[in-house]
Amino acid sequence: MRTVIGMALVAVLASCGSDAPDIPHLDWPASVEIPLAHTPDVYTAMVSIGSQAFSLLVDTGSSTTVVAGASCTACSIVSPLYMPGATATDTGNTASGSYVDQSTWDGELYVDQVGFGSGSPAVPLELASIVDEVLFFKDASYEGIIGLGPPESVVGDTTAFMSTAVQSGAPNLLAFELCDDAGTMWIGAPDASAMAGPMVYTPLVAASDDLPYYNLAVTGLALGGTSIASGAAAFHDAFFDTGTTDFLVPTAVRDALASAIDQSAGTAALFAGQSLATDGCYTAAGVTAAQVDAMLPPLSTSFPDGTGGTVTISAPATRSYFIDDSNGQFCLAVTASGSDDSAVTILGDAFLRGFVGAIDLANQRIGFAPDAGCGGS
Numbered sequence: 001m002r003t004v005i006g007m008a009l010v011a012v013l014a015s016c017g018s019d020a021p022d023i024p025h026l027d028w029p030a031s032v033e034i035p036l037a038h039t040p041d042v043y044t045a046m047v048s049i050g051s052q053a054f055s056l057l058v059d060t061g062s063s064t065t066v067v068a069g070a071s072c073t074a075c076s077i078v079s080p081l082y083m084p085g086a087t088a089t090d091t092g093n094t095a096s097g098s099y100v101d102q103s104t105w106d107g108e109l110y111v112d113q114v115g116f117g118s119g120s121p122a123v124p125l126e127l128a129s130i131v132d133e134v135l136f137f138k139d140a141s142y143e144g145i146i147g148l149g150p151p152e153s154v155v156g157d158t159t160a161f162m163s164t165a166v167q168s169g170a171p172n173l174l175a176f177e178l179c180d181d182a183g184t185m186w187i188g189a190p191d192a193s194a195m196a197g198p199m200v201y202t203p204l205v206a207a208s209d210d211l212p213y214y215n216l217a218v219t220g221l222a223l224g225g226t227s228i229a230s231g232a233a234a235f236h237d238a239f240f241d242t243g244t245t246d247f248l249v250p251t252a253v254r255d256a257l258a259s260a261i262d263q264s265a266g267t268a269a270l271f272a273g274q275s276l277a278t279d280g281c282y283t284a285a286g287v288t289a290a291q292v293d294a295m296l297p298p299l300s301t302s303f304p305d306g307t308g309g310t311v312t313i314s315a316p317a318t319r320s321y322f323i324d325d326s327n328g329q330f331c332l333a334v335t336a337s338g339s340d341d342s343a344v345t346i347l348g349d350a351f352l353r354g355f356v357g358a359i360d361l362a363n364q365r366i367g368f369a370p371d372a373g374c375g376g377s
Helices: 161-167 251-262 265-269 288-294
Strands: 009-014 033-039 043-049 052-059 066-069 090-099 104-115 123-134 144-147 173-178 180-188 199-201 220-222 226-230 235-239 246-249 280-285 299-303 310-315 322-324 331-333 333-337 344-347 355-360 364-371
Touching: 033 173, 052 333, 090 123, 123 161, 161 344, 199 299, 220 251, 246 251, 251 333, 265 288, 310 322, 310 364
Parallel strands: 052 144, 066 123, 235 344, 246 333
Antiparallel strands: 009 090, 033 043, 033 180, 043 052, 043 104, 066 144, 090 104, 104 123, 173 180, 173 355, 199 364, 220 226, 220 299, 246 344, 280 331, 299 310, 322 331, 355 364
16 A cells, blocks of 8 residues: 655644734746656655755645754754754744644744745745654655645744745746656646646635635546546545645545446456455556556546536546556555545545646636646546
8 A cells, every 4th residue: 555645734833923024026937837856755846945955845735834954853864954044034933733644843933035946036934944743754855845825724923935925926826747757836827838738627615724725626536437426525625735645535435436446347357356455456467557548447527617517637547546556566546535524535646647737826716737748638
């Protein structure tokens, strides 16, 4: 079974308040293209904080920027560590955060200049320098998080990068292309050459204290021509989250999907006698991702279009519900989020890899286009 990293923020604690930093107007280009790196579990970007550069996990499921601090003895797995310099101001405040994967951190708050480079100006951001953590760093591939979510999910007195950037003149739009070994993020419109077809949109559902995310409604899931679940109630609350590794759905939806995959003709041909109920994977020596995508049915997902109709997007097996773990092993990248009222649907990396996804804050909508570079359909 695969490890799921879920960096959607679920709880925060903070000390007494402070004033947000002043936001200057900056010279932003119409669109900033930011290269992403990919490990098996996370997508990261190089981010400057003051005079230092860090590999930070790009996370639309949280909004506070968090970096391993020089005083963090529990952060020895990662390097470099943040050392506040001449551009930093110590606010004297502290904060703590926890996430859906049970990871936590405690930190000291600073205001410092934060930017992506690649034509992105640096903005003054109140961020957390980690002094202690539990399960936050799974490996050495990232030194923290750049929180790209809405301001409703900031920790304590910290400030959200996107809302701060927009106040400074940045485009009010985020877009992502998540590939197997890399990816691209845009602040502004995505490159048209990354898309193999037009983008379709569904309304952005307003963030709230209970759901401080980029929310949307999912109304249907189908495997090939077979309906797996329909109606928004089946999917509970749903949101777009680049900080979660897998595609999370309520348990009943996950079980129905796994059963339908087991029963497909392509599964019988490539993985005869195997079931996802065993360990969540199929294995057959010599089977390739191209064969799986050709013989197993695609996954289709439906959303309201905002005018009373429906839009449906589709991606092949290894760009939606399977991860190619090499050597002929393909593992289900759809995880059960629960069977009670707390169950959610999270469009995590496994799902998003099939598309160029856009969070269009200016028009309050989320868009999906078939991906041209990573094999979306």
